[in-house]
Amino acid sequence: MDYSKTLCLPQTAFPMRGNLPQNEPKTQQRWDEEKIYEKVQARTKGRPTFVLHDGPPYANGDLHMGHALNKVLKDFIVRYKSMSGYDAPYIPGWDTHGLPIEHAVETKEKVNRKSMDLIEFREKCTQYALRYVDHQRGQCKRLSVRGDWDHPYITLKPEYEAWQIRVFGEMAKNGYIYKGMKPVYWSPSSESALAEAEIEYYDKRSPSIYVRFQVTDGQDKLPNGSYVIIWTTTPWTIPANLGIAIHPELDYVLVKVAGEEYLVAEGLLSNVSQALEWSSPEIAKRFKGAELEGVITQHPFYERKSPVVLGEHVTLDTGTGCVHTAPGHGEDDYLVGKKYDLGILSPLDDRGYFTAEAPGFTGMFYEDGNKAVTQLLEEKGALLKLAFINHQYPHDWRTKKPVIYRATEQWFASIDAFRDKMLEQIASIRWTPAWGETRLHNMIRDRGDWCISRQRAWGVPIPVFYCKECGHPLINDQTIEHISKLFGEHGSSVWFAKSEEELLPEGMTCEACGHDHFRKEKDIMDVWFDSGSSHAAVLKERGLPWPADMYLEGSDQYRGWFNSSLITATAVFGRAPYKSILSHGFVLDGEGRKMSKSLGNVVDPVKVSEQLGVDILRLWVSSVDYTADVRISNDILKQIAESYRKIRNTFRFLLGNLSDFDPATDRLPYAEMNELDRYMLSRMQSVLKKVLNAYEEYNFSTVYQTLHHFLTVDLSAFYMDVSKDRLYCDLSKGTRRRSTQTAMYEMLQVLVRLLAPILPHTMEEVWQYIPGQTVESVQLVDMPEVHSEYVDQDLEDKWGQLIALRDEVLKALEVARKDKQIGSSLEADVHLYPDEATLKVLGLTDELEQLFIVSQVHVHEGEAVPADAMTLDGVAVKVENAQGEKCERCWMVLPEVGHDPHHADLCPRCAHVMEEEDHHIVQ
Incomplete structure (x- = not known):
């Protein structure tokens, strides 16, 4: 008889296989057609809001696994919040200005930026960016990131640019924006200034030289004709040397070697002696650094003085304790140069070639200058040692080529006036992970002014005019409001399309000299100022609560978006634009290596979706x-x-x-x-x-x-x-x-x-x-x-003990199965010989057969344990074959099977079911 027809076996159309790559797109299409995002928002309308403000990925190329990690984490949170009592809108966004798009348009579309009409070039950049916005939008939706994809924010949109101009204007109004000549990170390969967030560090082989500067006026401290030794890994900056810095509190020694006298820090004398192969330098005199202030040395190959100045930045980490100072090529150098009025000399053009301010090297690329300067130093008798070192050196994150410090006239955002306010805000924010607070705190505490100008074509112009008569800059409430309105109507390209007269409000005159003829600024804003304005351009523009409840990005954004957003928001609105920050790490391959095409270890989220399904990726x-x-x-x-x-x-x-x-x-x-x-x-x-x-x-x-x-x-x-x-x-x-x-x-x-x-x-x-x-x-x-x-905690405790006992019994059953004593566990009769504690556990239920999935269980209280029993934790177990016949319906082996006159093949339970449910047996 076929009793299987009488069983209540599982029945469902829910398929065993998900076929996710095929079925997920269909589900997503249905969600789009049914406008599920809008339905979610309508359902949660009126609830407390939770706004996770999306940090904009760059509209260039495919999404990589880091993007996927980021977007999926955001989606977890937004979906959870909308199901837990919140109205949680999600407005995705894109960053669309900057050099990578310029470079892509020039290379992929074979466009010469410098020969093409600027407006036409910017339009090509716009179209390129928008193509990738659509491309990445489709990839994000494939990841099942739910959001308002029909109305994202895009930094090149006129309404966004208008808000950015207002943010800039408010910062200028508050006195935080200025133009100055300072050394900044400069990328010769990009021909533009860079921000700290645009710097990556890679290994580089550099020359390491020791150079002697001859003392011409020792101020009755050092003998004229003695030498001060400096050490540097950038010989090309020697033409810009204007001084030598020493630390006021360090001890310095004048040593005699082979008839010459040299000044070095006493704490580095051993290192210098080893490097220069001095066998037994004789210390002639000791000084505190402060005593040597004002000593004059001669530049090694130019007819100019190089005075000794005091600088707190000097350390005993490496070198000689006497630091070559070129105010045009270093932050610390600039500050000490400003203090001593040394001037600023930066004899390089935008491409990194020496200008006429560096006689003897004019027209030479700065890296080639390393060898040329070293050779000249040797000719002049100033070079004491040349070697080479491998060290971490800053590179342009886009071109991957080395950057330099170069003094140029740039626009800066000064943070000194509200640095303490930002540090207070950082302390009030919820951090996940907790170490994020320390990381951003230290960055804000230590960072200098923010260089916000770029010498490029594709970006939001800096909305400043200059008097043609006296050069005084013009920026005020009227000009900002007027430019903001123009950008909101026409987009920022209007700045380049219209004349100064068309861009200015009527009646503008120079505050310094009264003239009314102006020229407009040519530089654009750093793209970090673009994205750093999003809290205003998105949240305030769309009437969402400000500040946002959360910013969530990769850990690299502590020096990027987290940082720039904090600066603009605190400068304009007096507080951080986020209540909490969550950051995540980077995605590496299975061996912990960075992914790269050259290694062939890239895992593509798009391919994972196509091959396994997005739900697998999200589960990861x-x-x-x-x-x-x-x-x-x-x-x-x-x-x-x-x-x-x-x-x-x-x-x-x-x-x-x-x-x-x-x-x-x-x-x-x-x-x-x-x-x-x-x-x-x-x-x-x-x-x-x-x-x-x-x-x-x-x-x-x-x-x-x-x-x-x-x-x-x-x-x-x-x-x-x-x-x-x-x-x-x-x-x-x-x-x-x-x-x-x-x-x-x-x-x-x-x-x-x-x-x-x-x-x-x-x-x-x-x-x-x-x-x-x-x-x-x-x-x-x-x-x-x-x-x-x-x-019911008592119930959980009770069944926790029973399940632990079950695990022990299953071990004995598995041994019996391996020994082919039994096949199915229902063929078993389990004999238990428990200790006192286990006996109490066994007494907690009368359904031991169901618990162990066996036909029979016998508990032997106080009886001797048979020699062939298996001793386990708290109980000895002996597995025997169950006595009786097998029920043809439930497959349990019981003595009672066959006792029912109407159902000879069934146990009493199954016979009762057959009678009650009136099953018709299939022959």
Whole structure:
């Protein structure tokens, strides 16, 4: 007889395989057509807001895995917040100005920027940027990042540029913007100034030289004709030398070597002696650095003086303690040069070639100047030692070529006046991870003025005019408001398209001399000023709460967007533009290496989506500790895919066993439920509480680990396993079966919500199969609440002990299975010989057969343990073959099988079910 037809086996159309690469795009298309983002926002309207302000990725190229990590983390938070009592809008954005787009237009579209009409070139840059905005928008949507993709913010849009001009104007009005001649990071390869955030450090081989400067006026301290020794790794800056800095508090010594006298710091004498191969230098005299202020030396090859000055920046880390000072080529040099009125000499042009201010080197590229200067020093008898070192050196993050410090006339934002205010704000912000506070605090504490001007074509112009008569700059409330309005109507290219007369409000005259003829500034703003203005251009423009609740970006943004946004917001509005900052690390390959095409170790999020599915990628994001650098590889993704398969199968089992369950009529009251089912509901509340807390703490790896363990261990390996007998074999509408179905339904409702932010496609699919469902999408419901009436700690403790005992018994059953003593565990009769503590545990339930999934269990209290029993923790176990016949319906082996006159092949339970349900047996 075929009794399988009489079993309540799982039935569901929910497929075993997700086929995510094929099905996810269909789901996303349906969400677009049904305007799910708008429905979510309509549902949550009127709730307290939670605004995660999107930091703009650059509109150039495909999204990489770092972008994917960032966008998916943001989506976790926004989805969670919208399901936990908040109105959480998400406005994506793009950064669209700057050199990379200029460079791409020039190289990919074969455009000569310098020969093309500026307006036409800027239009080509606009179209290029917007193409990549659309391209990346599609990739972000494929990652299932939910947001207002039809209305993103884009930094090249007129309304955005208008706000940027207002921010600049307010900073200028408050006295924080100035123009000055200062050394800044300069990229000869880009022909532009750079900000600190645009610098990367790579290894570089540089010359290391020791040079002697002859004393011409020792101020009665040093003998005329003696020498001061400097050390430098940039020989090309020697033509710009205007002084030598020493520390006022350090000890210096005049030493005699081979008939010459040299000044060095006493703390570095040993190092210098070794480098210059001095065998036994004789100390002739000692000085405090302060005593030597005003000593005059002669430049090694130019007819000019090089005075000794005092500088606190001098250290004993390396060199000689006497620092070559070129105010045009270094920040510390500039400051000490300003103090002593040394002047500023920077004899290089925009491309890094020496000008006529460096006689003998005019027209030479600065790096070639290293060799030429060294040779000239040797000819003059000033070179004491030449060697080469490998060290970390600043490079342009776009061209990857070395940068230099070069004094040029630039626009700066001074932060000195509100630095303390920013430090106060940093202390008031919530930081994830906590070390972010120290990192940004130190950066703001130590940073200098921000160079905000760039000598490029593609960006927002600096809205300043200069009097043609006296050169005095013109910028005031009227000009800012007027330019802002023009930019808002026509975009920033209007600055280049219109004359000064058309750009200025009527009646403008020079505040210094009264003339009314002006020329406009040619420089554009640093792109970090663009993105750093987004808190105003997006939040205030769109009527969203300001400050934002959160900024979330990679750890590189402490010196980038976090930094620039803090400066502009504090300067204009008096506080930080964010209440909290969350930062994540970088994505490395499986061996912890940086990804690069040359290594062939790049994992492409687009390809992962096409091959495995976005939900697999999102599950990986949830599994890692994003606060540090994270690893990804094909092997890691395979492991995640296997975890996904187990999670999916668990949901399929739950759905399959609820196919005949109507929650409106079949749910049992909690008090009438079986104890095991009540235990699982209590356990679910513990999991729920832990997961909700982890979401609140943005600890997604705990969310993943907790839910993965509950689904695959607590549910799949334990509860579903021990429940199969009652689900399949009991009366279809019997209390035991309905109790288990009730517990499964309750847990399913919780689990699908908890995983919805992480696995949106899969949980949406699950949602459609839940019986009695009336809400169209899981995105349109809230997170579950902890039901205190389900929490029973005593029950959890009790079943915790039983499950631990079960694990021990399963070990004995596995040995019996390997020894081929039994096949299925239902063929077993388990004999237990417990110690006193375990005996008490065994007395906690009368369903040991169900717990162990065996046909018979015998407990031997106080009896001697047989020699062939397996001794385990707290109990000895002997597995024998169960006595009796096998029930052809439930497969349990019992002595009672065959006693029913109408159902000779069945156990009493199955015979009763056959009678009650009036099954027709298939012959």
